[in-house]
Structures are given as C-alpha cells and as structure tokens.
Amino acid sequence: MRLRALILSLLAMAFSGIAAHAHAMLDRASPAVGSAVADAPREVSLTFTQNLESAFSSVQVTDANGARVDQGKPQISGNTMRVGLKSLSQGTYRVRWQALSIDTHKTEGSFTFTVGGR
Amino acid sequence: MLRSSSCSRAIALALLFVAVSGAEALAHCFAGARFFPATLATDDPCVADELSLPTVQWSKTGDVPAATEWDISVDFAKRITEDFGITVGDTWSHIHQPAGFTQAGFGNLDTTFQYQLLKDGPHELALLLGLVVEWGGTGAINSGLATPWSTLTPTFYFGKGFGDLPDSFGWLRAFAVTGQIGYQFPTLSFDVDSGSFIPQVLVYGASIQYSMPYLKSEIRDYQLPDFINHLIPLVEMQLSTPVANNFGNSPITTGTINPGVIWVGTYFQVGAEAVIPVNHASGTGVGFLGQLHLYLDDMFPTTIGRPLLGGSSAPPQQLKF
Numbered sequence: 001m002r003l004r005a006l007i008l009s010l011l012a013m014a015f016s017g018i019a020a021h022a023h024a025m026l027d028r029a030s031p032a033v034g035s036a037v038a039d040a041p042r043e044v045s046l047t048f049t050q051n052l053e054s055a056f057s058s059v060q061v062t063d064a065n066g067a068r069v070d071q072g073k074p075q076i077s078g079n080t081m082r083v084g085l086k087s088l089s090q091g092t093y094r095v096r097w098q099a100l101s102i103d104t105h106k107t108e109g110s111f112t113f114t115v116g117g118r
Numbered sequence: 119m120l121r122s123s124s125c126s127r128a129i130a131l132a133l134l135f136v137a138v139s140g141a142e143a144l145a146h147c148f149a150g151a152r153f154f155p156a157t158l159a160t161d162d163p164c165v166a167d168e169l170s171l172p173t174v175q176w177s178k179t180g181d182v183p184a185a186t187e188w189d190i191s192v193d194f195a196k197r198i199t200e201d202f203g204i205t206v207g208d209t210w211s212h213i214h215q216p217a218g219f220t221q222a223g224f225g226n227l228d229t230t231f232q233y234q235l236l237k238d239g240p241h242e243l244a245l246l247l248g249l250v251v252e253w254g255g256t257g258a259i260n261s262g263l264a265t266p267w268s269t270l271t272p273t274f275y276f277g278k279g280f281g282d283l284p285d286s287f288g289w290l291r292a293f294a295v296t297g298q299i300g301y302q303f304p305t306l307s308f309d310v311d312s313g314s315f316i317p318q319v320l321v322y323g324a325s326i327q328y329s330m331p332y333l334k335s336e337i338r339d340y341q342l343p344d345f346i347n348h349l350i351p352l353v354e355m356q357l358s359t360p361v362a363n364n365f366g367n368s369p370i371t372t373g374t375i376n377p378g379v380i381w382v383g384t385y386f387q388v389g390a391e392a393v394i395p396v397n398h399a400s401g402t403g404v405g406f407l408g409q410l411h412l413y414l415d416d417m418f419p420t421t422i423g424r425p426l427l428g429g430s431s432a433p434p435q436q437l438k439f
Binding site for chain 1: 148239285331334335336337341385413419
C-alpha cells in the first residue's frame, strides 16, 4: 500500500510542470495531401502541430522519376516549412519531409499531389 | 511469502526511483510515418515513456448467475535506454455476486521488461521482445483476486503498417495490424489449496486498426472535421489457451473481441471499446473498456519522458535527403 501511495505522489509531482512541446505532426499542406491541382504550384507549404528546429528539418519534392523539383533549402518559420518549386509539368509529385520539433522529437512522412489532374 | 512480497515491492520501488531521475529522449510508437497508438487490451510494439491512468473495465463474469466486475488499472512505462524499457502495473478489482457477496482488492503487481528488436521506418514495422512477470503474493490473495505464485510470460510483439503498399492501394494504406504472443509459466505447478494443477498458458492477441491521422497526412486530406482526423478505429482480440499441465481443468480458450476507437491527441489519447466474450467461459454479455493514456515523452521531454541511460544524448544529426 505504501508503494501505491508513493506512485501517486510521484505522479502528482510529475504533473505539476507540463512542458508545451511534443512531436511535430503534419497539420496541413499546400497543395493538400493527395490533392489534384489544375495549375502548377510555385511552392510547397507544410504546417505542423509544433514549432520546428530549422537546422534539422527538411523537405524534398520529386517527380515520378525521382528527380528533385524543389529549389533546395526550405524556409522554416515557427511551425511552417516552405520550399520553392521549379516549373512543374503535368504529373504526380511526391513530398518527403522530416521534422524535428524544438524539444528534439523527430517525425517524418510523405505524400503525393498531382498537377493537371482536375 | 511475506518475504517474497516485500522483495517484489522493493524492486518495483527501486525501479520507480530510477525512473524519475532523468535522462535524454525520443519516443512514442513510431515506425517511419506510422504511429501505433497504445492499444487497450493488448500492448503496442514499442518501448515508451507512457502512463495509462486509468484503464477501467466493466464486465459480467461467465458464472451462473453472472457476477458484475469492475477493474481499474494503472500502468507506468519507462525507458531505461532507447531500446529497453520497464512497465509496472497493477489492477484493483471489485466483483459483486448477485447474492450480495463482494470481493475487492488489488491483483498481483505486474512488471514487464521489454527490448526493442527493430523499428523499420520504410516498412512501418516494429518488433519487440518482452518478459511479463506477475509477482505472486503481492495482491489480495485472501479475496481470491491474486495468486500466491508468480507467472513468467516471455512475449513477442509486432506492429506493421501498410503504408508501404503502392499508392494505387489508396485509403487501404492507412490500415495497420499489431499483435503479441506469449507463453505463460507459473512458478508453481500445483495449487494445494484448490487441489488443482496450474496450467501453462498460451497468451495471444492482435489488433487491426485504421488510422485517420495517417489518412490525412500521408494519403489524402479529405478536409474532415478535426475530431475525425484524430480517430483510430480498431478491433482488438485477446485470447488465452491452456496448453500444458492442465490435468482436470477446462482446456477451453477464453478471451474477448473488442471493437472500439482511440482518439489521439498531442499529449494523451482516450480509448473506448466494447468487450465481447468469445464464449460463455469468457464472460456474459457485452462489457466496456475505457482508458486515458498519457504520453510522458511529450509531456515531460526533459525529465521523466526520456530514457535514463544513453538514448538520444548525442546531438541530433542534421537531416539529409
């Protein structure tokens, strides 16, 4: 019974200072995940649920042949990561991202969007 | 027996003290882009820093007439290293017989030692080995809710997401399965008090789950309401079959099938499941299982939410494509 009291005490102590950090999950994207857009976008914008560590977060956009179509280093501000795109023709493109939230939780993901699919 | 009980509690106490002293961290059950939530009736395939407080189950026993049973559980999972973790748990039960007789008290203390064998991101695969120890004599033996003997259950856990299927599979890629199989050895083969053999038992379970967060972030964002995008509907199954030393006992498999749903938030998840007995020996009617589960690695990333030793103490590597 003393052990249970101790556990409860430890939990009460632990919950007294919750930090506001967590895994950075993809909240929304532009172009949207799995979407088909009529006009070629000029950038990909990813918004996450947490602020990002800019030095350790990245995004890459490739065409159906695996060739890079992004313009390199992304711009990261707060919870948003943007990367410019080269001129895209019709086709399906894959966005691969990795994110490190400011408390060092790492997440990753990928999705596709299609240009000229409407 | 008293000595055994004190020893078990001392070990648990020591582990908890070690657990709260701090280290580095990353966690949650991720394999690549796949997040495996903490399932309610079975275990997820990862070591983690998590707390289930509480898990509540209501059900009716398979007795005739059936008794009503409430079980309230607590489980605290702590990573010692990046790949090795320990879980300590206990359950308080209250069983009310129709005739008015009531049993109440704690079950034996459970401790699970787990080692992460594999996390394969591209294939969304996680494998885990564990040893579940139920410490005999640490619960309410006199109420019949705990046993004086211990049990050891080496267990294998797995999780597999289907996000590595071709894009043409579309929304089907949001499915995942998890499972576990263990072999339970009692430390005593014969119970003198009841005059019966104590069987060795195969303990196994699985879940099939559909991740709405995965659908939204990996396959297609249907612009559904935010609440829906946090849901993971699932069906769990947990079964046990006596396989040895079962002379004179029923050889029947018992267990439940649990359809339900988990809402996944940033710092916690909430789950609810119906509990459907697979046969009359497993229970009567449909019960209920609910759980509040806290992600300690996200709530306390610099203290109890990181492994005690090693882990991610090295600075993170710059991500490259």
